[in-house]
Amino acid sequence: MEGRKSKREVIIGSAVKIFERDGFYKAKVEEIAKGANVGKGTIYEYFSSKRDLFCQMVKDMLDSYVKMVEKISQENGDPVTKLKKLIQLQMTLMEKHGKIAQIIQIEAIKSGLQEELKKYFLEVKRNHQTIIEKIFQEGIELKIFKPVDTFLTSLFFIGGVNQFAFEKEFMKTYHSDKELNVEKFMEAFLKGIIK
Amino acid sequence: MEGRKSKREVIIGSAVKIFERDGFYKAKVEEIAKGANVGKGTIYEYFSSKRDLFCQMVKDMLDSYVKMVEKISQENGDPVTKLKKLIQLQMTLMEKHGKIAQIIQIEAIKSGLQEELKKYFLEVKRNHQTIIEKIFQEGIELKIFKPVDTFLTSLFFIGGVNQFAFEKEFMKTYHSDKELNVEKFMEAFLKGIIK
Amino acid sequence: MEGRKSKREVIIGSAVKIFERDGFYKAKVEEIAKGANVGKGTIYEYFSSKRDLFCQMVKDMLDSYVKMVEKISQENGDPVTKLKKLIQLQMTLMEKHGKIAQIIQIEAIKSGLQEELKKYFLEVKRNHQTIIEKIFQEGIELKIFKPVDTFLTSLFFIGGVNQFAFEKEFMKTYHSDKELNVEKFMEAFLKGIIK
Amino acid sequence: MEGRKSKREVIIGSAVKIFERDGFYKAKVEEIAKGANVGKGTIYEYFSSKRDLFCQMVKDMLDSYVKMVEKISQENGDPVTKLKKLIQLQMTLMEKHGKIAQIIQIEAIKSGLQEELKKYFLEVKRNHQTIIEKIFQEGIELKIFKPVDTFLTSLFFIGGVNQFAFEKEFMKTYHSDKELNVEKFMEAFLKGIIK
DNA sequence: CATGAATGAGTCTTCATTCAT
DNA sequence: GATGAATGAAGACTCATTCAT
Numbered sequence: 105m106e107g108r109k110s111k112r113e114v115i116i117g118s119a120v121k122i123f124e125r126d127g128f129y130k131a132k133v134e135e136i137a138k139g140a141n142v143g144k145g146t147i148y149e150y151f152s153s154k155r156d157l158f159c160q161m162v163k164d165m166l167d168s169y170v171k172m173v174e175k176i177s178q179e180n181g182d183p184v185t186k187l188k189k190l191i192q193l194q195m196t197l198m199e200k201h202g203k204i205a206q207i208i209q210i211e212a213i214k215s216g217l218q219e220e221l222k223k224y225f226l227e228v229k230r231n232h233q234t235i236i237e238k239i240f241q242e243g244i245e246l247k248i249f250k251p252v253d254t255f256l257t258s259l260f261f262i263g264g265v266n267q268f269a270f271e272k273e274f275m276k277t278y279h280s281d282k283e284l285n286v287e288k289f290m291e292a293f294l295k296g297i298i299k
Numbered sequence: 300m301e302g303r304k305s306k307r308e309v310i311i312g313s314a315v316k317i318f319e320r321d322g323f324y325k326a327k328v329e330e331i332a333k334g335a336n337v338g339k340g341t342i343y344e345y346f347s348s349k350r351d352l353f354c355q356m357v358k359d360m361l362d363s364y365v366k367m368v369e370k371i372s373q374e375n376g377d378p379v380t381k382l383k384k385l386i387q388l389q390m391t392l393m394e395k396h397g398k399i400a401q402i403i404q405i406e407a408i409k410s411g412l413q414e415e416l417k418k419y420f421l422e423v424k425r426n427h428q429t430i431i432e433k434i435f436q437e438g439i440e441l442k443i444f445k446p447v448d449t450f451l452t453s454l455f456f457i458g459g460v461n462q463f464a465f466e467k468e469f470m471k472t473y474h475s476d477k478e479l480n481v482e483k484f485m486e487a488f489l490k491g492i493i494k
Numbered sequence: 495m496e497g498r499k500s501k502r503e504v505i506i507g508s509a510v511k512i513f514e515r516d517g518f519y520k521a522k523v524e525e526i527a528k529g530a531n532v533g534k535g536t537i538y539e540y541f542s543s544k545r546d547l548f549c550q551m552v553k554d555m556l557d558s559y560v561k562m563v564e565k566i567s568q569e570n571g572d573p574v575t576k577l578k579k580l581i582q583l584q585m586t587l588m589e590k591h592g593k594i595a596q597i598i599q600i601e602a603i604k605s606g607l608q609e610e611l612k613k614y615f616l617e618v619k620r621n622h623q624t625i626i627e628k629i630f631q632e633g634i635e636l637k638i639f640k641p642v643d644t645f646l647t648s649l650f651f652i653g654g655v656n657q658f659a660f661e662k663e664f665m666k667t668y669h670s671d672k673e674l675n676v677e678k679f680m681e682a683f684l685k686g687i688i689k
Numbered sequence: 690m691e692g693r694k695s696k697r698e699v700i701i702g703s704a705v706k707i708f709e710r711d712g713f714y715k716a717k718v719e720e721i722a723k724g725a726n727v728g729k730g731t732i733y734e735y736f737s738s739k740r741d742l743f744c745q746m747v748k749d750m751l752d753s754y755v756k757m758v759e760k761i762s763q764e765n766g767d768p769v770t771k772l773k774k775l776i777q778l779q780m781t782l783m784e785k786h787g788k789i790a791q792i793i794q795i796e797a798i799k800s801g802l803q804e805e806l807k808k809y810f811l812e813v814k815r816n817h818q819t820i821i822e823k824i825f826q827e828g829i830e831l832k833i834f835k836p837v838d839t840f841l842t843s844l845f846f847i848g849g850v851n852q853f854a855f856e857k858e859f860m861k862t863y864h865s866d867k868e869l870n871v872e873k874f875m876e877a878f879l880k881g882i883i884k
Numbered sequence: 885c886a887t888g889a890a891t892g893a894g895t896c897t898t899c900a901t902t903c904a905t
Numbered sequence: 906g907a908t909g910a911a912t913g914a915a916g917a918c919t920c921a922t923t924c925a926t
Binding site: 129206207209253257259260263266268271 | 322323324325398401402404405406448451454455457458459460461462463466483484487488
């Protein structure tokens with residue numbers, strides 16, 4: 105009933121938009137403030153610096169991402185369904201936050217950012233992969249999947265999904281004709297290629 | 300006889316290093332000049348602005364990338380060998396220019412960069428995928444591969460390879476034990492997963 | 495029974511501490527508020543601005559200083575004893591408020607401060623000197639002192655005392671061995687130097 | 690013939706004026722730049738920060754002060770003449786840099802400034818006093834002065850001179866009638882007061 | 885051609901002051 | 906009265922770009 109977001113949340117919301125559009129360095133604090141309908145100074149009541157705002161924003165996003173992935177992994181359902189849901193999630197996120205995800209990836213790898221955040225980011229990545237490996241393991245145990253190397257397979261899965269989602273989001277103009285749906289994608293992934 | 304490289308090339312070489320390390324906005328023209336052993340003003344003899352230098356650098360890199368990929372695709376050899384060579388290439392590039400590739404990707408997507416460069420970049424991407432699709436087509440015609448959807452399969456291939464190369468480059472510390480070699484990777488890719 | 499001091503006094507008390515430590519510009523209103531255990535806004539209930547707070551504080555200090563000096567000058571006692579008491583007072587003040595005294599002196603001289611305060615400050619200084627001149631005059635009339643120029647002598651007295659007090663307060667480390675007491679000081683002052 | 694000052698000197702010259710007028714915090718870098726007829730950025734080619742500019746300025750001033758005092762102390766002449774010359778010097782300096790001297794004193798004592806500068810300042814002070822003590826010692830050995838405590842006497846001398854110079858500079862309006870010259874001042878200092 | 889000293893537009897950040905509660 | 910969250914004017918500092926040498 106309480107539709108009001110805390111000011112901190114509003115600022116982070118605006119920061120997501122601006123950092124997404126401009127990257128860390130091009131983004132201007134003033135514009136983030138404007139986007140959040142607050143004064144420039146207000147930002148500094150909630151965050152100690154532009155860098156701090158960025159880092160907290162990233163943590164918030166990572167946390168919400170982790171939650172979403174974990175939720176899916178813990179639901180009932182066969183492995184194939186879970187994988188499909190993860191694809192769906194990834195595509196939704198790519199649509200909403202595709203650019204910023206990449207910006208985070210870069211900024212997190214560059215040493216410029218707080219070392220702590222970098223660790224956090226890599227941990228989330230690792231955690232994500234572990235969850236997917238478990239789904240494959242589950243599938244193998246249920247005799248649905250071949251006894252593949254779960255590590256490499258999860259790399260494929262993640263990479264393929266990213267690429268797929270990226271295609272849909274950013275290369276739209278190139279293949280308005282082609283059908284890019286999850287079903288076909290899953291089929292391609294599952295069946296393998298060698299005769 | 301000496302000074303083999305033109306001054307332009309030297310500057311671009313330095314720019315690659317600095318933009319790679321810092322991204323577009325954090326990179327400083329002065330440092331690029333220092334890295335190229337020229338004066339700050341000299342940069343502006345060859346490039347009209349920092350942005351221009353970045354764009355020309357990107358074009359140079361894309362051109363050399365395209366050449367390398369085309370060379371491999373035109374060599375004799377069976378499709379599987381070609382794919383392996385592409386993986387190898389991707390990994391070498393990721394090692395040498397992994398960060399800047401991502402930076403380019405972002406900057407190319409953001410509207411900040413010259414629209415022209417963005418188009419150029421997306422075209423290279425498309426071109427790259429087309430080449431890979433052709434290799435799959437070739438394999439299908441040779442009855443080595445199943446009659447898969449070459450578009451989706453190439454997405455998988457590209458995404459998987461990227462993920463794999465990223466893994467090797469940036470997540471080193473996480474799996475010093477695991478073997479991450481091309482052979483195993485190809486195997487995982489080719490065999491599929493469903494029983 | 496509690497809250498003996500008025501809120502105004504508490505704020506001024508905190509202001510003395512902060513302005514003393516930081517000078518006018520570095521001092522922060524928020525910190526003064528914190529030191530007085532009141533909200534930032536409360537300060538503005540009692541003072542119209544930071545500058546006003548500073549000026550009122552200065553006036554308060556000057557008034558209390560004038561009272562102390564006048565009290566000593568009006569006490570019974572021989573001129574030498576009075577002078578000793580003044581030295582003692584100066585040293586106590588220097589210990590308690592040495593830094594702020596200098597800050598006031600500067601701020602009072604700079605045109606930055608209210609012209610009115612500047613006049614007030616210089617008047618106090620003048621008044622102070624007049625009192626000391628009177629003590630010397632008294633001594634001369636009592637035939638205790640030679641018929642010296644009371645104006646110049648009072649300058650000497652004030653300057654010497656300040657220097658002496660400053661020494662004791664800020665140069666401590668340099669002469670932990672030397673005795674710096676009022677008796678010796680008075681003696682040096684009184685006896686003159688030429689044979 | 691070369692009337693041109695180095696840019697560094699011009700900037701310091703302007704800094705002296707502005708810091709003198711406004712103190713450290715109120716002074717604006719832009720105004721210092723304007724006063725030196727250079728761009729704001731130029732300041733930062735020569736000094737790493739406002740604080741650094743202030744510190745280097747102080748060191749320059751202290752160095753030139755030390756040189757002037759040492760020059761006088763090493764000249765031939767009887768102690769009384771030397772003392773007179775020091776008074777003259779002090780008065781000239783107070784006229785030219787009286788305000789900034791006080792500002793330096795405060796800033797040097799406050800911990801805000803580089804600890805190193807503070808030490809430097811106190812050392813100069815100490816050094817100054819030592820020189821004066823030596824002049825008194827010389828006078829005592831020549832039987833011109835009584836065997837007074839040179840330490841306390843030098844405190845008197847310094848304090849008295851400062852007060853005297855301050856008077857002449859800042860209290861002008863109060864005693865346009867009174868004669869304030871070096872001769873009378875020296876007489877007052879030398880003769881003592883007690884009958 | 886090559887240079888790097890000089891510049892000032894553009895940013896982040898601080899903090900005195902206001903005002904709704 | 907009392908408060909402190911919110912504000913935005915103001916200032917230190919950076920760095921792409923220019924231009925005299």
